Structure formats: C-alpha cells, structure tokens
Amino acid sequence: MRRRQFVHGLAGLAACTLTAPALAKGKPMRIAVIGGGIVGASIAMHLAEGGAAVVQFEKLAPAAGATRNSFAWLNAFVADRHYQALRLASVAGYRRLDEQLGLRITWGGYLNWARDAAESATVSANAAQMAGTPFPTRSLSAAEFTALDPHIEPGAIAAAIYSGLDGHIDPVHATQRFLEHGHRHGARLVCPAAVVGFRMQKGRVRSVQTSAGDVPVDRVVVAAGVDTPSLLAMAGFTLQLRHAPGFLAHSAPLPMQTRSVCDAPGGVSFKQMADGSLVGTDSPDPPDIPVHAQIRQSTVDFPDDAIRAMHGNRALGKITAFLPGAHAATLDHVTLGFRPMPMDGFPVVGRVPGAPDLYVVVTHSGVTLAPILGQHVRTELLHEREVTSLAPYRPKRFSAAAG
Ligand SMILES: Cc1cc2nc3c(=O)[nH]c(=O)nc-3n(C[C@H](O)[C@H](O)[C@H](O)COP(=O)(O)OP(=O)(O)OC[C@H]3O[C@@H](n4cnc5c(N)ncnc54)[C@H](O)[C@@H]3O)c2cc1C
CATH class of the missing domain: 3.50.50.60 (FAD/NAD(P)-binding domain)
Structure with missing residues (x-):
C-alpha cells in the first residue's frame, strides 16, 4: 500500500x-x-x-x-485540425495553471456576430472551425444574444455564434x-x-x-x-518572419459590461479586462495604403501622439457603439505591437x-x-x-x- x-x-x-x-x-x-x-x-x-x-x-x-501589446484571447479558432489540437491542449493547460498560479483569467467565452450576408459567411466559417471538436460553437438568435450578454447592443444580427471555451487574460x-x-x-x-x-x-x-x-x-x-x-x-x-503589426486602444477602467471576447461587425474586436478597462481595435492589420508602408515593413512606432490618439479614439468610439453603458469611456493609452508571425x-x-x-x-x-x-x-x-x-x-x- x-x-x-x-x-x-x-x-x-x-x-x-x-x-x-x-x-x-x-x-x-x-x-x-x-x-x-x-x-x-x-x-x-x-x-x-x-x-x-x-x-x-x-x-x-x-x-x-x-x-x-497582445489582445490575449485564449482560443482554438484555426482551420488546421492538428494545430487546433495543440491549442486546445494549451487552453486546458491554462485551466490548470489558472488555479495553481492565480492567473486571473476571464473565462467569459467568445461572441462573434454579423450584420449582413458577407459578414455572416465569416461567422459560419468560424463556426465550422470548431465543429467536430468537443467544444462546438452555438448559434444565437437576437433574443439569446441579449440574454447571454445584456450590456451589448449588437445592432441588427444576421448571424451570431458563441463559444464557451474561450477566455482572455492579462498577458x-x-x-x-x-x-x-x-x-x-x-x-x-x-x-x-x-x-x-x-x-x-x-x-x-x-x-x-x-x-x-x-x-x-x-x-x-x-x-x-x-x-x-x-x-x-x-x-x-x-x-x-512575416511582418504583422497590430494596435489596441485601452480605455480607463469602467463598470463591468461584458466578460466575453467580442468579434463584432466592421472588424471591431474588444474585451473588458478584470480591472474594467476596455481593450480592442477596429482594424486587426494596418490597411495596405502608402501611408502605412513603413509600419508594414519594420517595427516602427506611431509617428506622433496625435496620430496615436486618433487611432485609439476612433477604435474606442466604434467599440462603445456596441456598449451603451460605456459611452463615457475615455482613452487611457494605445499599444502598437508586432506579432512574431512565422511565414x-x-x-x-x-x-x-x-x-x-x-x-x-x-x-x-x-x-x-x-x-x-x-x-x-x-x-x-x-x-x-x-x-x-x-x-x-x-x-x-x-x-x-x-x-
Ligand atoms: C496586436 C496583437 C494581438 C495579438 N493577439 C493575440 C491573441 O489574441 N491571442 C494570442 O494567443 N496571441 C496574440 N498575439 C500574439 C502574442 O502576443 C505573441 O505570440 C506572444 O506574445 C509572443 O510571446 P513571446 O514571448 O514569444 O515574444 P515576446 O513577447 O515578443 O517576447 C520576446 C522577448 O525577447 C526579448 N529579446 C529579444 N531579443 C533579445 C536578446 N537578444 N536578448 C535578450 N532578450 C531579447 C524581447 O525584449 C522580448 O521581451 C497578439 C499579438 C499582437 C501584437
């Protein structure tokens, strides 16, 4: 014995x-x-x-x-099944480490919704990625969406899904x-x-x-x-590595509105940190226009504070359009990060x-x-x-x- x-x-x-x-x-x-x-x-x-x-x-x-500078969404949304299994194992690892080390992960799930047919195709493609795993997404009607996350004002919903697996973290x-x-x-x-x-x-x-x-x-x-x-x-x-910049607006802390990671219409993504600050963007990559040529090639910062604030306020305005309770949000800072992205x-x-x-x-x-x-x-x-x-x-x- x-x-x-x-x-x-x-x-x-x-x-x-x-x-x-x-x-x-x-x-x-x-x-x-x-x-x-x-x-x-x-x-x-x-x-x-x-x-x-x-x-x-x-x-x-x-x-x-x-x-x-990361959005720090913990997820397994990829088409490749092998890579998805690695990500699923890692999210499971986070469940253990969260308890062991007090990582303060917000296990609030993921909401993705569309306002028209073109965006609905992307939502369906996302749902297809998780189909067949032990964590399939769930389709939501407008009423179900509101019941799930009552502080979000989604606008007209053409398609919506929810994934309960996902979380977000303060990296x-x-x-x-x-x-x-x-x-x-x-x-x-x-x-x-x-x-x-x-x-x-x-x-x-x-x-x-x-x-x-x-x-x-x-x-x-x-x-x-x-x-x-x-x-x-x-x-x-x-x-x-591929050059892959991305910026995020961070608001001053607000009363809690949502625990979900949100992919909203118009390329707007956001989450609310445990301290109440909203973090998100309206553009996962800089658009491919001449003024962004340099940032698309090397790790450079915003040219000045006014341009930094302009990007941050625009993104925050689009985020709070989905969160009426956060209309008074003020920009705290903007981060610009460079993803280590293999080719x-x-x-x-x-x-x-x-x-x-x-x-x-x-x-x-x-x-x-x-x-x-x-x-x-x-x-x-x-x-x-x-x-x-x-x-x-x-x-x-x-x-x-x-x-
Ligand atoms: C805008 C944005 C959004 C993202 N969203 C997500 C997301 O939602 N979910 C997700 O999982 N990932 C996301 N990522 C990607 C994720 O943030 C990165 O993959 C991850 O942070 C990489 O961590 P790392 O430790 O490998 O690299 P890093 O965090 O870059 O750390 C590398 C460190 O090495 C140090 N270093 C470099 N050279 C030397 C040297 N010669 N000697 C000593 N130290 C050195 C650097 O100073 C740096 O601190 C996002 C990234 C960005 C920029």
Missing part, C-alpha cells in the same frame, strides 16, 4: 526529471532562455520545475515585446506569475541583459555571450519574439538544424500556446524525448535544403 502511494506520488510530479540523462550524474542541465515574454517565461518555469538550472535573459523588461500579469513560479524553482532572470552571441565549439554551444558577461550553458532556448531571426542568424540558420502561420518549435544545442520557439498566438509549449519543451530538452505532436512545427521546414 505504502509503495503504491509512493509510485503514484512520483507520477503526480508531472514528467519528473529524475530520469533525464543529463541529470544522471547529479548535475542539472544548464539552460539559457532568451526572451522574457510569455513564451520564454512559461518555458523557463517548466524547465526549472523539471529540475534544470535555468538562467533567463531579457534585454528590456519582462513582457516588453509582443506580449505586452503581463500571467508572464509575471510564470516568472515568479520559475523563480521559486530556482530560475534566474537577468534583466536588462541582451544576448549578443553564442560561443560554439565543434557544433556544440559552450556559452551565451550577453551584455552582462558570458555565461556557460549546456542548451539555449531562443524565445525572442520578432528578434528570433537575428539570434538564429548568429548560429547560421535563416528564419524569416506559414504555424509555430516554429524545435532544435535548430546544424546547432543541436539551440532550440527555438517562435509563434503567433504565443499567449494561447505558452502553457503547452512550456510543457513540451521540458519533455524534449530534459527527457530527450521527441513530442510527436510537435512534428509539423520543426524549424527544418524552413531550411534551404527543405525549400
């Missing part, structure tokens, strides 16, 4: 590291994680929990990259919680410290060179968002071809995917076991030879 309890206890340690080859001699594997966004923070936390000696480098501040808070939990397991964050190179010997990594000095390591995880390609280039691997839209996860000690994780939807990626990276690096569900996402698909 006692023995059975002991074995069960070990299994409960979720992928316990005692059998990891690199730990067999009693020395923990030394792993550098580059990037203090939500993906790097989750990876560092999972590796430290697994027994690795983790040192994490962040050149600016935790969550300073795409993470801070900065979640990153901080991951970092704190990693720290409790011994992970060390060095910040500000930029990684500027790797010292390699016979194809193996010996140390990372940083603005805070050289640090000897056994493995390196590059989770540097849009800066990932320049780091991989130092190891001779070419990875291109084919799918995550890039795995060992870097030609540099087996370097492991890369770069993805859009990194907020949704952070838990499952952290878990899988731990399995692959500490247990040296290939996670088969990551097979389609390997960096080698972008190798010159693969092309």
